[in-house]
Every structure is written in C-alpha cells, then in structure tokens.
Amino acid sequence: MLVTLSSALEQGLLYCFMVLGVYLTFRVLDFPDLTVDGSMTLGASVCAVLIINGASPFLATLAGTASGAAAGIVTGFIHILLKSDSADTNYGPKLISGILTTTALYTVNLRIMGRSNIPLLGETTFFDKLGSMLNVRMVHWPLVATLAVLAVIVKYLLDWFLHTDLGLSMRAIGDNEQMIRSLSVNTSVTRVIGLAVANALVALTGSLVAQQQGYTDIGMSVGVLVAGLAGVILGEAIFGTRSVSWVLFSVIAGSLVYRTLIALGLRVDWIKPTDLKLLTALFVMIALGAPVIRRKLVKS
C-alpha cells in the first residue's frame, strides 16, 4: 500500500507541471488549448534523442521544455491567423489551432525520434545524475521528494510570473479581453507568450516522464489533456480558488488526488489499466456537466 502511495505521489508530481499548463490555458487565458497531447510527447522526444546522443540530462530536460514553448508559439500564431476580429468568445479558432499543431506534431515527433519509441534503459537520466550528485538512489521516497522540490520551485516561479505586469495582462485576457485591449495590451502577442509558458510546462512533464519510465513512445501522451483537466477540476473543487497563489497549489494537489484515485482504481479487480481513459473521460464529463444539469433541473 505504501509503495502504491509513493508511486501515486510520484505520478502526481510528474504530471503536475502538465496540469499547471492546462490550468494556465483553460482557466487563466480562457483558451482551451489542445496542443497538450502533442507538446508532451515533443518534450519527451527531444529530451530522449538528446540523451541517447550523449547530452547532459539536465540540458536535455531543459531543451525538451523549450521545445514545448515552441509548440505553444506555433499554436498561438495559427490562432492569430485563423481568428476573426469580432470573435473574441468564439472557441472555434482556438480549438482548431491546437488540433492542427497536435496533428502536425505527430509527424514532427516521429521525425525527431526516427522511430516510434526510444528506450532510455542504461542511459543516465536527470534523476540518476541528481541521485549520484546527492548520493541517494532515486527511487520511491527520494524521487518523490525531488519532484516535490521541483514542483514547489515551479509553483513559486509561476506565482511570481502571474503577478508581474506581463502576468497580470495575461490573467486579464482570460477575464475581460475587450477591457485589457482598451488598456493598450496587444492581446495576440500576450496570448502567444502564455501558450508558450503553458506548453513548456507540459513538455517539462514529458521530459521527466520519459526519464522516469525509461522510454519515450509516440503514443505516451494520448488523452493526457483530459487527465490534466481532471486534475484542475479536482484541485479547484477540493482545495478552492481563493487567490492565484492558492489555486496553483490546489491544482498541484489536484494532480496528486487524481493519480491517487487512479492508483486506488487499479486495485479494484474488475478495472483494467486500459479502462482508465474511459473512466477519466466520464469523470471530466460529469464534473463539467453536473452544474449545467443542476441548473436545468432547478429551472424546470
């Protein structure tokens, strides 16, 4: 049971950067960004290819993260190209731009890797390197502690960023785009920066997951966006949204809760690991749909 818990925490912390990215796009920017499914594998591919070619795992992780930012920028520019001037609340171009990038990234990722998966067994990963520097074996609790430190660092960086002039304008875009434009903010450019930051976080998860599980696979991020949404929803519902600083913690905690639920679910006999995507999709559907249904019931 303790091993299950440590591995659930491990997964929760690995994926919390992706969940923070999803929070940034869906909630802060009001941009339902579907790039996530592509940018996570992109980060993992870039990182894995650099590692098997002998690059430092720290550098490889950094490069993987940066590749995600590039993917976000591409989505942002496609959105600028496709959106019409008067359609601020029109989600169509936002969805399409993410779908286009993700689809294109499938090819890009295969090209980067040269095949559909890269094993990292026997290679020195970020965790091995850090472990040898700190003289601990990076499994179970030491790994959880390392990831927790990383999560806290990223949380505080993001918290600081969202309180800078740039971060404030980003938050205002999701809140009231017309208003922030009338305060002289170039919303297109600001949105591109936001998408870059969000997808960098997603790709950071990709890089770390590849190194923790020991391989990169072209299908590793299928459905990861919905898992991210589940984390955001759980975090907000359980831990609240009283301020930006607080909600960043909520979202990280939401990621942990989600992975714990998954781990517990897997202990149930009749649930197979392959059922998880269906269950996650159902959960997100119910969580998003419940308020709507409740409103309809109250009305009738």
Add this chain to the structure above:
Amino acid sequence: MTAATGSPSDSCALPRPSGRAAGFECRDIRKTFYRNSAFQIQALCGVDLTVAPGDFVTIIGSNGAGKSTLLNVIAGTFSVDGGELLLDGEDISKLPEHARAAFIGRVFQDPRAGTAPSLTIEENMCLALRRGRRRGLHMGVDSSRRQVIRENLCLVEMGLEKRPKTQVAKLSGGQRQAMSLLMATIAEPRLLLLDEHTAALDPKVAATTMELTERVVSARRLTTLMVTHNMELALAYGNRLIMMHAGRIILNVGPTEKKELTVAGLVQKFRDVAGESFTTDRMLLD
C-alpha cells in the same frame, strides 16, 4: 523603495493636468456595416469634427444615429471605410485598437466591461497604470505604484482604497463604473471616450458617477467625448455639444451658445435640423 503609506487625508488631492490632452479631428469618416448584403447599414456617412485640446464634447442623438459607432471607430474597435482620424495632426486610423489605446481612454456603458472581475482592485488599477507602457517582468503591484493607486482610489470616496485586495467581482455596478473611470484616466490619456457610461446605473449612482467624471476630467483637463441619450446630461456637462442623426453631425453647438441652451431649445433645434436632414437623405437615396 520606501513603504509609501501616507495618511488618507493628504493623499486625496486631485491630480494635476499633465498637458498631454490632444486636439482631435475627424475628417469625412465613413463606416458601412454588412456591406453588399440586404442588411447594409450606413452607420457613418461622412463625419467631420474638430475638437480643441481640453474640450469636453457631449454627443447626443437617437438610437442608430451613429454615436456609439463613432466612438468605436475612434477607438479602433471598428475600422473606418474612409476618412482620417487626426490626433494632434497625426492620422491614427490605421493603428490597431490596442495601439490607439496607448493614448485613448475609454469607459463603456456596461459597468462589467471596464474591469477584470477575478483580479483585485489594485491589480486592475495597476493594469490601467501601465497603459501605453512596456509590460515585462516587473512586479505588477509594488509599493510606489500602490501609493499612486491609493491616491486615485480615494478620489471616488467609496472607501475602495481601504480594501485594495478585494476582487472586483465583489463590487457593485456603481463602484465598478467608478473604477472604470479611474482606470480610463489614471495614465493621463490624450483623449477620453465615454460611451453612455452612466446609462446602465440607477439614477442616484449615475449622478455621483457623472459628478466624479466632471471632477476627474476638469482636474486633468482631458479632451473628452461623451455619448449620451440624456439631453439634460448633454446640456449640464461639457463645453460643447454635437447632435448626430442618421450617421451625420447635424448640429454643432459651441461654448457660448451651449451655456444658454435648454432642453426645450434643443428639442426645437433637433426638429428643425433633423426634418431638413430627412429630406436630403431621401433625395440622396433616390
């Protein structure tokens, strides 16, 4: 940096004019909506208007006269089909909306339109303070900005300066509109556009908002265009009045004449000019 916390009494002084207020000119501004369709509407059919620096012009007219379209065209929300918009002699009609917003402040009719609800009072004010300036990785609300924000908030005498960390969503419509007005003016815009900004408020709140507008505009000597439905407001405020009808300016009342104008007089003038304008319209269309 100093911890800037003066007592409220000495920080409530009215702002002084910065001398940035611009002269403004519309030359033959034209705008058609739904061009080449059955719903084609000529919203502005050649608007000419010259405004001197520091002028406060009230714009009046019936529904569909083109008042709000004119403001939207000046702000860049809609592009013009033809004509020039000159701010201190410089044509701004090709600039995108956000670039014009660097020197144009706006308050909308809907009190929710001018503020970001999930941000705090001071975060909103801070966003407004950065109008026309670079927005980088500087901390949004720092102690020196906090002081400027405080000074401005206590102008509205609603106690907002005492709770800078309150979410704007928790404020009333009147409070939000007062904040919108502060946010439109805090960075000293060269031109201020007010689009029926008291029309959605209840009469009492509308009156205090109007009184606040008058104070802020005259203290900063802002060049101001105010659209309104309300003839009394149009007469009570500002030094000039224009009347629009069917996409044109049909009446332009200067400072001396405006002082003596009454609502009855204005209605009479409207009948005189609008009647004439109707016939010319028909002649043009036929």
